Amino acid sequence: MGNESFYQEFEVFSRRTKTSPFQHQFSLLAPNEDIAIVMAQENFMRREPVADIWVVKRDNIRGLNQEERQMVERLDNKDYRLTKGYGYLRKKWRQYEQGMFDEKEILSWAGGQKK
Amino acid sequence: MTADVLLEKDLQAQFEERIARGDKIEADDWMPEEYRLALIKLISMHGISEIMGALPEKEWVPKAPTLYRKLGIMAKVQDEMGHGQLLLRVAEDLIKPLGKNREDLMQDLFAGRLKFHNVFHMATKSWGDAGLIGWLVDGAAIITQTNMLNASYAPYARALQRICAEEVFHAQHGEAIILALAEGTPEQKEMVQDALNRWWEALLFFFGPPSSDTTGSTKQDITIKYKIRINTNEELRQGFLSKYVPRIKSIGLTIPDPTLRFDEETEKWIYQQPNWENFKKIQRNEGPKSQERLKLRRTSYDDNAWVREALSARIG
Amino acid sequence: MTQKYENPVVELLFQLADDDYLFSYRGSEWLGLAPHIEEDVAFSSITQDTMGHATVYYRLLEGLGLGVADTLAHMRPATERKNSILVERPNGEGVYMETPRYDWAYAVARSYIYTTAKKIKIDSLKSSSDQSLAEAAVKISMELYYHLLHWKTWFVQLFNSTEDARNRMTKALEKVIADCGDLFSYGDAATEITNASLIESEQVLLNRWTEYVKPVFETIKVAVPTFGKPERNGRNGEHTKELQDAINTMSEVYRTDLTAAW
Numbered sequence: 286m287g288n289e290s291f292y293q294e295f296e297v298f299s300r301r302t303k304t305s306p307f308q309h310q311f312s313l314l315a316p317n318e319d320i321a322i323v324m325a326q327e328n329f330m331r332r333e334p335v336a337d338i339w340v341v342k343r344d345n346i347r348g349l350n351q352e353e354r355q356m357v358e359r360l361d362n363k364d365y366r367l368t369k370g371y372g373y374l375r376k377k378w379r380q381y382e383q384g385m386f387d388e389k390e391i392l393s394w395a396g397g398q399k400k
Numbered sequence: 401m402t403a404d405v406l407l408e409k410d411l412q413a414q415f416e417e418r419i420a421r422g423d424k425i426e427a428d429d430w431m432p433e434e435y436r437l438a439l440i441k442l443i444s445m446h447g448i449s450e451i452m453g454a455l456p457e458k459e460w461v462p463k464a465p466t467l468y469r470k471l472g473i474m475a476k477v478q479d480e481m482g483h484g485q486l487l488l489r490v491a492e493d494l495i496k497p498l499g500k501n502r503e504d505l506m507q508d509l510f511a512g513r514l515k516f517h518n519v520f521h522m523a524t525k526s527w528g529d530a531g532l533i534g535w536l537v538d539g540a541a542i543i544t545q546t547n548m549l550n551a552s553y554a555p556y557a558r559a560l561q562r563i564c565a566e567e568v569f570h571a572q573h574g575e576a577i578i579l580a581l582a583e584g585t586p587e588q589k590e591m592v593q594d595a596l597n598r599w600w601e602a603l604l605f606f607f608g609p610p611s612s613d614t615t616g617s618t619k620q621d622i623t624i625k626y627k628i629r630i631n632t633n634e635e636l637r638q639g640f641l642s643k644y645v646p647r648i649k650s651i652g653l654t655i656p657d658p659t660l661r662f663d664e665e666t667e668k669w670i671y672q673q674p675n676w677e678n679f680k681k682i683q684r685n686e687g688p689k690s691q692e693r694l695k696l697r698r699t700s701y702d703d704n705a706w707v708r709e710a711l712s713a714r715i716g
Numbered sequence: 717m718t719q720k721y722e723n724p725v726v727e728l729l730f731q732l733a734d735d736d737y738l739f740s741y742r743g744s745e746w747l748g749l750a751p752h753i754e755e756d757v758a759f760s761s762i763t764q765d766t767m768g769h770a771t772v773y774y775r776l777l778e779g780l781g782l783g784v785a786d787t788l789a790h791m792r793p794a795t796e797r798k799n800s801i802l803v804e805r806p807n808g809e810g811v812y813m814e815t816p817r818y819d820w821a822y823a824v825a826r827s828y829i830y831t832t833a834k835k836i837k838i839d840s841l842k843s844s845s846d847q848s849l850a851e852a853a854v855k856i857s858m859e860l861y862y863h864l865l866h867w868k869t870w871f872v873q874l875f876n877s878t879e880d881a882r883n884r885m886t887k888a889l890e891k892v893i894a895d896c897g898d899l900f901s902y903g904d905a906a907t908e909i910t911n912a913s914l915i916e917s918e919q920v921l922l923n924r925w926t927e928y929v930k931p932v933f934e935t936i937k938v939a940v941p942t943f944g945k946p947e948r949n950g951r952n953g954e955h956t957k958e959l960q961d962a963i964n965t966m967s968e969v970y971r972t973d974l975t976a977a978w
Contacts, residue, residue: 287920289712290501290502290712291708291709291711291712291752292492292501292502292712301486311486311489311559311562312489313485313754314489314492314502314754315752315754316708316711316712316751318870318875319873320711320755320870320873323758323862323865323866323869324754324755324757324758326862327757327758327760327761328482328754328757328758330486330563331475331478331482331761332566334491349426350416350428351426351429351430384525392903424720430726451748451753454747455748456747459745461744461745461966462741462744462745462962462965462966463745463968463969464969465786465790465969465970465978466769466790466970466978467767467774467786467789468787469978470744470966471764471767471768471771474744474747474760474764474767474773475760475764477748477760478747478756478757478760478761478764479749480746481748481753481756481757481760482757484753485754485757488753502753510967527969527978541889542905546946578977580839580977580978581978583957583977584978585973585975585977587972587973587975587976588973588976599976603841628878640734659812671825695815696816699815699816699817700748700749700816700818703817703818703820704750704751704752704820705873706880707751707752707820707881708751708752709878709880709881710873710874710875710877710878710880710881711877
């Protein structure tokens, strides 16, 4: 497909809510980005909430090829960067009669502190 | 043997090993020609069938009896076009290395090289047909499509996940129309029974011939080998009968096959074989509405060619 | 000629309902036949939205005791319809059950003009003296932004593309404008409708529309069209034969049994 074609490839991304990340939806064909953007929501998000939309010309996306996809592999030895590696703290805090500030507890602070 | 051939053999072995362990294949991955061609044939036919399938149903869009039904069937036919879009995108990525695009698929359809599903060659004669298509044809489609949800080709599996989610709405849309008619006036009941009588053969055709002995060809073997789908045509048809025969009977409809029964011993449905000669005719685009639908698709495509030309020349 | 309802709210509601209903009916005939698959899907959403808007108005009429919404939509003969001539025109030659030869240039031109006019009306209706009409306008307005953007994009792009496309669009626009005589008209009920402050006057809205579309017409280098005197005024029940044909098709199933549940 040359640049003269009506059928240009666009990848469509959207986020459901204002705080959610952009997610890839699908791809569509359109002659240009202005048409692509007015096609996007009705083609792929007819039944779900949408807060924002991106269309990206596929040529502008650098992906991984089959060989390069090996780069996502890694050993399962990285507990030190996960809370999983620090689970023993729960027991320790218990000795001091304190609760654990785990993910659930910390994220619950999103409700704000007492005024 | 040359080095290239050896390499090809290794790649083939590697590919088969990926399929065997349930790995998913992406569009840009190396794949054997046989796999690519099977996918192109399957998915381009699936996609173009959705686009052609919109035509028999759209006939009833302006005629749907109430505002709610008009909106419902419009949304349903819109989905069919949308499914065509999803599937053609998947097919287009597969034919791209061959230097082809959507334009070529449309031309293949018009030239008779690309077939559309046998069920969409039938006439829709009443509002009952519109309901029956939604209920049973989409019911059959759900059975074939869910069977490929874990297809080894990941882009197809991703498209099918979207499609099957919407098919749930289609099935319920069809059920709603049918139940309203089946619980309605004697004329309305007759409308559904009449639709069922006329569509029964098409529903049996839907899953394709049991084996290549029946009609000379079937692509089921290769799609199973490459884990694109799980079951054979006949297994799918049996599954359809098991799920739908009790429901059809439960609402007071009579299936137009007095020999139909479930054989407890073999655990299989015994049914009157449809006339597979009619199936072969449809495969040659000689079904009841084959040529009309192709003409309609072609006319609208040709009449609108200027739009595509106009915007492809546009800069920016 | 059609009857004039004593209540100007009823009169205006029928005009609004019939406009959106016929416009969406014509849109529904296009389903599956658009020049581009992606566009077919997008176009149908707009058609569904618009039929949804018609339903809102028919339900308000139902609430005012005028009859069931489905009956109002399907069973009123052409002489009782209050839609503008523009929305009843067929999409092109041929009937949709056979081999329709629909004209995309006409679809784009009609949709752009109709939707911009609708926007001007809806904005005015937001301050209607009739509470339920004002509330309906606020709701409907939510979906209009997309419709406007969608049709403006096609309208401008096709006008500004090839010579062939520009010629087709110019011809289509002329055809559309020739039917716009009654687009902003309230027909014989005009005085009652504006006196009741249900919506601003025809002239005020027409001027506002001219200002609204001016920047778009500048980008396509076409003078903003002016609407002539209507040959027929749809608001007074004067219609083309095509409207009755459309009514016959849309009610084909419904009228077989008006008491049945469908």
